[in-house]
Amino acid sequence: MSAAAQVTDSTFEQEVLESNVPVLVDFWAPWCGPCRMVAPVVDEIAEQYAGQVKVVKVNTDENPNVASRYGIRSIPTLMIFKEGQRVDMVVGAVPKTTLASTLEKYL
């Protein structure tokens, strides 16, 4: 089972915007190839930064409101939220080192 919990249009506010720690959000879709490649990377990040960062996933097909609110276009998009604000994002199936170094800036 994935280390990252799924969040929805209705739980996004509470789980992401009101989080006390920075949140990495993986916006994915079911038949998106590169999402499949980045998913294990996201899971590794969740384990490596457990306690420091919260890692969640949003299925953009099932949660169009959140996806639209943050202007998601290309999938996967990985967004970092801190204190309720979007602070950074990376697009596409990036290597773990790229994701980790982006995340480190906000810890």
Place this chain on the structure above:
Amino acid sequence: MNTPTNPNQASDRSLEAMRHFSETYAKRSGTYFCVDPGVTAVVIEGLAKHKDELGSPLCPCRHYEDKHAEAAAAYWNCPCVPMRERKECHCMLFLTPDNDFAGDKQEISFEQVRGVTNQS
């Protein structure tokens, strides 16, 4: 052919059409499938699902405000404009040989696709 086991899967007919298109287009454009055939399989399933739902194989690796309007606009219908103009496929279906993730295959069977997407 094995019947879809997942409601998100496409019809066999559309899947076969998109599978065949993908092989033909890879050969014609000199591009290759991903070294991980699971990536290729899910993208082909996604294209076929959009073909069923929208009448056009809209790219499954983007989020759209209105899928029907996007399908009508055609920009992101596979092969999309960035692919046709610059061989850019962010879905990683068609990879140029210099791409780190490019494999050496331009073929994938119906059974291979469903073998992956039945598990997804």
